[in-house]
Amino acid sequence: MMKFIKMLGGIVICSFIGGLLTYFGIPLALMFGPIIAIIIFHRFGFSFPIPKHTITFVQVALGTSVGLMFNQVSLKEVDNLLLLLVMLVVCLAVQFSFSFFWFYRKVGWTKQEAMLGSVPGAMAAILALTDHTHTPPQKIVISHTIRLIILIFLAGIVVGSNNDPQPIFQLPQLSLESTFWLLVIVAVGVISGLILQRLRVPAPFMLTSLATATLIQGWLDVPLHFPLMLTELSMVLIGMNIGNHFIVFPLSSLIKNIYSSAQVVVINIFLTFLVTVFASWLTGYDISVLLLAWAPGSMEAMTFAAITMNLDAGFVMSNHIIRMVIIQSIPSLVLFWQEKRAKRP
Numbered sequence: 001m002m003k004f005i006k007m008l009g010g011i012v013i014c015s016f017i018g019g020l021l022t023y024f025g026i027p028l029a030l031m032f033g034p035i036i037a038i039i040i041f042h043r044f045g046f047s048f049p050i051p052k053h054t055i056t057f058v059q060v061a062l063g064t065s066v067g068l069m070f071n072q073v074s075l076k077e078v079d080n081l082l083l084l085l086v087m088l089v090v091c092l093a094v095q096f097s098f099s100f101f102w103f104y105r106k107v108g109w110t111k112q113e114a115m116l117g118s119v120p121g122a123m124a125a126i127l128a129l130t131d132h133t134h135t136p137p138q139k140i141v142i143s144h145t146i147r148l149i150i151l152i153f154l155a156g157i158v159v160g161s162n163n164d165p166q167p168i169f170q171l172p173q174l175s176l177e178s179t180f181w182l183l184v185i186v187a188v189g190v191i192s193g194l195i196l197q198r199l200r201v202p203a204p205f206m207l208t209s210l211a212t213a214t215l216i217q218g219w220l221d222v223p224l225h226f227p228l229m230l231t232e233l234s235m236v237l238i239g240m241n242i243g244n245h246f247i248v249f250p251l252s253s254l255i256k257n258i259y260s261s262a263q264v265v266v267i268n269i270f271l272t273f274l275v276t277v278f279a280s281w282l283t284g285y286d287i288s289v290l291l292l293a294w295a296p297g298s299m300e301a302m303t304f305a306a307i308t309m310n311l312d313a314g315f316v317m318s319n320h321i322i323r324m325v326i327i328q329s330i331p332s333l334v335l336f337w338q339e340k341r342a343k344r345p
Helices: 002-023 029-043 054-070 081-107 111-118 123-133 138-159 176-198 205-219 228-246 251-283 287-294 299-308 313-343
Strands: none
Touching (some): 054 205, 054 228, 081 111, 081 251, 111 138, 123 138, 138 251
């Protein structure tokens, strides 16, 4: 009972700090606020446990939310769509290959750490994969967090900020029908994820929830929106999870890993720029849109930047959704194949 009270108190405190920073216009503060809170409270001897199935909840929440958004974007008016999708895959391959080489050869990570740390985005999925493979997640979490901070910082510089207070923790407004279908989507996503998990497919819940939400929303005439409060709660919980990984390192090791991760991100942004310049020359599509669409992470920040710059936000969002599906699927399939091979006599 005391553990539950301590856990609930930690969630409330981290939510309050994240909400306060959100009110003052800090981007993704519901995730970064809990990270800061966990680190500060740890210095004073306090620790906040998180719920056992946090990563599963985050996967289902994000997968459902993204899946419901997928039907709101359209690529019908985009020319050279197939070529652009091929170039997106090429861009992902360049980002992943360089990051893997850097972490494995130069920094000295294990192959498993380098592979998971090099995946460009999808923090929740990567955390689930580290849990599945029993890979120490601390270095990987730092790598993904530093990437996210740098990209959000760059997006803020590009679009500017008026520092207006932001609304937080809005209560969901759901009809009985939309509530029913949301429960159906979540139930199908969780059940199908459990089936895949029994088949040893790692971290399946984001994919199953995303696919279920996309299919059911496309079939229904009722527009569905995942409750914002649950999405915000998932951000708080993943921030607490990340913060608990940050406090494991002594300060010297933490600085070393942050420096290595920052180097990878900066060089990857430069490589992404080169690929987008070539793709823009090949297809005639705007470099700015391609750069936002293929940036290695943070769909929310890049889509917001596109809206603020009056660019094709639908194209940017859809590319990030496709990227999320690819980077969630390939590591899962690779790990599944490795496990199958390891069991052969």
